[in-house]
Each structure stands twice: as C-alpha cells, then as structure tokens.
Amino acid sequence: MPVLRALSKAARQALLAPGCGCPPLAVAVRSISFSPRQVTNDASFHSVSFSETDHPKVLITGGLGQLGVGLAKLLRKRFGNNNVILSDIRKPPSHVFHSGPFIYSDILDYKNLREIVVNNRITWLVHYSALLSAVGEANVSLARAVNITGLHNILDIAAEHGLRLFVPSTIGAFGPTSPRNPTPDLCVQRPRTIYGVSKVHAELMGEYYHHRYGLDFRCLRYPGIISADSQPDYAVAIFHDAIKTGKFECNLKPDTRLPMMYIDDCLRATLDVMEAPAEQLTMRTYNINAMSFSPEELVAEVQKPLPDLQVTYNIDPVRQAIADSWPMNFDDNNARKDWGWKHDYDLPELVTTMLNFLGADSRIARAN
Numbered sequence: 001m002p003v004l005r006a007l008s009k010a011a012r013q014a015l016l017a018p019g020c021g022c023p024p025l026a027v028a029v030r031s032i033s034f035s036p037r038q039v040t041n042d043a044s045f046h047s048v049s050f051s052e053t054d055h056p057k058v059l060i061t062g063g064l065g066q067l068g069v070g071l072a073k074l075l076r077k078r079f080g081n082n083n084v085i086l087s088d089i090r091k092p093p094s095h096v097f098h099s100g101p102f103i104y105s106d107i108l109d110y111k112n113l114r115e116i117v118v119n120n121r122i123t124w125l126v127h128y129s130a131l132l133s134a135v136g137e138a139n140v141s142l143a144r145a146v147n148i149t150g151l152h153n154i155l156d157i158a159a160e161h162g163l164r165l166f167v168p169s170t171i172g173a174f175g176p177t178s179p180r181n182p183t184p185d186l187c188v189q190r191p192r193t194i195y196g197v198s199k200v201h202a203e204l205m206g207e208y209y210h211h212r213y214g215l216d217f218r219c220l221r222y223p224g225i226i227s228a229d230s231q232p233d234y235a236v237a238i239f240h241d242a243i244k245t246g247k248f249e250c251n252l253k254p255d256t257r258l259p260m261m262y263i264d265d266c267l268r269a270t271l272d273v274m275e276a277p278a279e280q281l282t283m284r285t286y287n288i289n290a291m292s293f294s295p296e297e298l299v300a301e302v303q304k305p306l307p308d309l310q311v312t313y314n315i316d317p318v319r320q321a322i323a324d325s326w327p328m329n330f331d332d333n334n335a336r337k338d339w340g341w342k343h344d345y346d347l348p349e350l351v352t353t354m355l356n357f358l359g360a361d362s363r364i365a366r367a368n
C-alpha cells in the first residue's frame with residue numbers, strides 16, 4: 001500500500017479504522033497533519049474561538065438570492081451588524097448594500113475566498129451559492145461548476161480554517177426511487193437533476209470531511225421555501241396573481257403534494273441548527289419540514305378570504321415530472337428530537353401572512 005505508507009501514522013490509523021464517525025476515528029482524523037489542499041491544518045492556529053469574539057463572524061455566499069438577505073437580517077439582529085458579511089457575484093440593490101457589510105465573492109475563486117475568510121477572521125460560513133433545479137437543467141456545465149467545484153472550494157476553506165459550515169440541501173436530493181410519503185432522513189437518493197445530484201454530493205462530501213478532518217459541517221434539507229419575493233413557483237405565484245388579477249393558472253396537477261415552509265421558519269431553523277451544541281447532533285444532515293399541501297388544498301385556503309379567485313390548470317410537463325420525483329412529505333422527527341426543531345407556520349398562517357404581506361386588504365374587503 002504505497003499511498004498509505006506515505007501517510008503519517010495517525011492518517012494510516014484513520015484510513016484503516018473500521019466504520020465511519022465512531023469516536024476513535026474522529027480523534028485520529030483531527031490529528032492528521034495535512035489538510036485537503038496540503039496546507040498545514042492546525043485548527044487552534046486558524047480558527048478564532050467564540051470566547052475571543054463573543055459572536056461568530058459569519059460569511060454568507062450567494063447571499064443575494066431568495067434566502068441570503070433574510071438570513072443576514074436575522075443573524076445581524078443576533079450577532080451584530082458587522083459580524084455578518086453578505087457576498088455574491090451580483091451587484092447588490094441599494095437597500096441591501098446600505099444595510100450591512102457586503103463584498104464580492106465568487107466561490108469558484110479559491111484564493112479570493114481564502115482572502116475573505118482570513119482578512120475578516122470568519123468563523124461561520126453559510127454556503128448559499130447554487131444553481132437551483134430549473135436553472136441548473138438549463139445550464140448543466142455551469143451548475144456542475146458552481147454546485148460541485150464551488151462546494152469543493154468551500155469545504156477546503158472551511159476545513160483549513162476551522163470554520164463551522166452550513167450547506168443547505170433540498171427535497172430535490174431525492175428521486176423517483178426514494179420513499180416519498182414520508183421521506184426519511186436516510187433512504188435511497190437517486191435524483192435525476194444536476195441540482196439534486198450536486199446536493200447529494202454536498203451532503204456526502206460534508207459528512208466525509210466531518211469524519212475525515214473533523215469539519216463542523218451542518219446541513220438541513222429545506223422543503224420548498226415560500227416568501228413574497230421568491231422565484232415564480234406556483235405556491236408563490238398564486239398569492240401575487242390572486243391579489244393582482246383574481247385569476248391564477250397553475251402549472252402543476254391539482255393533487256401534486258409537496259413539502260413546504262414559510263421563509264421565517266427556514267431561516268430560524270438555520271440559525272438553530274448552527275447554534276445547536278455539537279453533542280446534540282446525532283447526524284450532520286437533517287430533513288426539516290413544516291407543512292405538506294397540494295395546489296388544490298392551497299387554492300381552497302386562499303379562496304377562504306378571496307372566494308372570487310378563479311383557478312385553471314395548464315400542466316408544464318417538465319415541472320410536473322420533477323415534482324413527481326420529489327418527496328410528498330418530509331419526515332423530520334430526528335431534527336425535532338435532536339435539536340428541538342419546531343415550525344411556527346402551518347397552511348392557514350402561511351396564507352394569512354402572505355396575503356397580508358402582499359397587501360391583499362383591498363381585495364379581501366371587496367370580496368366581503
């Protein structure tokens with residue numbers, strides 16, 4: 001075994017130890033004298049302990065998407081404005097630019113990432129950059145670069161600098177051969193989109209780095225996230241259309257059931273799992289869920305305050321095929337048991353909140 005011979009004794013022991021994740025292996029791995037990119041990995045040198053700063057110093061990648069700006073707001077409230085840095089490759093709108101630290105960061109540029117982490121003494125990394133399912137299918141090679149090569153940069157930076165790393169996964173990490181109702185944390189994962197494949201890769205690589213290098217990797221599989229400013233998913237579009245025109249054309253079949261969550265629950269879950277003491281985490285990748293509904297159930301709920309809403313169905317076969325391969329319901333019992341996950345928003349609260357947020361008062365008044 002020439003490769004093994006070249007390794008240190010501790011590394012050999014780690015590689016030869018049976019199983020993964022057992023305490024003796026974790027101890028051996030932490031003492032390995034090289035890191036993924038062959039940079040000396042002395043966590044006590046690189047990482048800034050919490051007692052030194054009182055608060056984590058957070059970097060959010062891909063922070064200008066649906067979730068990053070809201071997460072920055074939540075984390076800044078908790079840890080202080082200057083302790084949370086938003087980054088992206090896009091130009092921030094002025095309200096985001098003026099609300100707290102923002103910097104350019106391309107996750108494909110490893111040196112740029114390292115410079116940001118070092119210069120800002122980052123201790124937590126929330127990795128939001130990704131090409132999501134529809135965009136990824138439209139540009140597979142870019143999705144592969146951003147979601148897979150970019151993730152490798154993030155993992156190496158996090159391991160080398162002793163960061164706590166959060167990477168979200170998704171219902172899209174499951175596929176048609178997964179159990180769908182409910183989908184447990186551990187089961188067959190054979191997704192058929194590049195997005196799903198890259199997220200399974202992220203889950204496995206993060207867990208591997210945890211066992212191999214002691215990386216503090218934490219991952220939640222988010223369901224579909226609903227917020228007022230998200231991309232035109234049916235479960236968001238219905239609220240905008242109900243208010244603007246009173247008519248809604250749905251591109252999924254009426255009985256297509258998917259797990260969903262209001263954005264406030266998703267962001268709070270992210271903060272909660274990042275703050276959870278490591279000894280409470282029996283796993284490193286958890287499902288989280290809040291509700292599960294179909295278009296016809298959502299329509300019925302929206303029609304309670306807006307009975308004049310007219311709904312038609314015009315099925316998009318590509319979106320329907322993707323939705324049909326996703327979980328219908330998520331089993332998140334492990335998250336609830338291990339670190340106390342609990343959602344606040346069920347379907348009725350979601351509908352009331354979205355309609356209020358989008359200013360439905362006038363239409364509701366008219367309907368009454």
Ligand SMILES: NC(=O)c1ccc[n+]([C@@H]2O[C@H](COP(=O)([O-])OP(=O)(O)OC[C@H]3O[C@@H](n4cnc5c(N)ncnc54)[C@H](O)[C@@H]3O)[C@@H](O)[C@H]2O)c1
Nearest residue numbers: 062064065066067106107128129130168169170222224225
């Ligand atoms: N929104 C959801 O419903 C949902 C559900 C499950 C999981 N997630 C995950 O949560 C994370 C955030 O989702 P989102 O909805 O905010 O995504 P989004 O598509 O809205 O935003 C992604 C961001 O990544 C940035 N990006 C692209 N290439 C980059 C690069 N090379 N370097 C740096 N940034 C780059 C984009 O500019 C964009 O602002 C993603 O990882 C996604 O997979 C989201």
